[in-house]
Amino acid sequence: MDVDYNIFRDCDSDNTTANTNRSNSVYIFGYGSLIWNPGFEYAECLTGYVRGYSRKFWQGNVTHRGTVENPGRVVTLVEDKTSITWGCAFKVTGDYALQYLEQRECTLGGYEIKHTKFYPRVASESSGITGEAFLVVLYIATANPFNNYWLGDDNSDVIAQQIVNASGNSGHNIEYLLRLAMFMREEIPHAEDEHLFTLEKLVREEMIRRKICIISVMGQQPARVQRDHHETLNRNVTFAHSSRVPEKKLRCLNI
Secondary structure, three states: OOOOHHHHOOOOOOOOOOOOOOOOOEEEEEOOHHHOOOOOOOOEEEEEEEEEEEEEEEEEEOOOOOOOOOOEEEEEEEEEEEEEEEEEEEEEOOOHHHHHHHHHHHHOOOOEEEEEEEEEOOOEOOOOEOOOOEEEEEEEOOOOOOOOOEOOOOOHHHHHHHHHHOEEOOEEHHHHHHHHHHHHHHHOOOOOOHHHHHHHHHHHHHHHHHOOOOHHHHOOOOOOOOOOOHHHOOOOOOOOOHHHOOOOOOOOOOO
16 A cells, blocks of 8 residues: 655644654554554654544454454544544654554555544653644544455444454454553543443453453553653542442452
């Protein structure tokens, strides 16, 4: 896929004047597995959001988190004027990361390349980030004749069952869901994502019913992604999402 990434370079939010902090670089917006497993080198990672989209587990996956016989479900962005979607913007230079992502997201995942404005959470003089929106590259899957992996909307119970039943070369589909929910709680504890947290609740309940040990589906702990200059951020403790976590705790039993 031939894409002119130059349109994403040196872009300010409201004009085309080059920003010295973004010169010769591209920002990639991650809202799914890229959040905790980017798979490429990056200069910085900023937490923030894009407007006009909601995150949905509507894209099928037959390579990373599922198989042809038993597809997994991964997230895409669906246009919604009233919504915002939180994630991370990764600053990359050169072509390696973009080529890697075209293979990972487009060739293997069925996604298309788009762009939109990203609004960083942190405005810091030391980081060179002003808090103004800037252009980012993002990957979106839609229902179209060229997307063979599209699953679309369905009852939440059905989607949860598909997630519990699926795994692929990158690990279990449950891990994909739970690590995304963990990111939201740890990084943006006051943010809402009803679709995500509803599925998390249903999947955890099904794991308890089937006696699935959480350790068996989570895989190796990924390397921590350093976001927003962690050493300078003070996050308030909140219990805003505690009601979304089942009261029962999972245990691994040797039977």
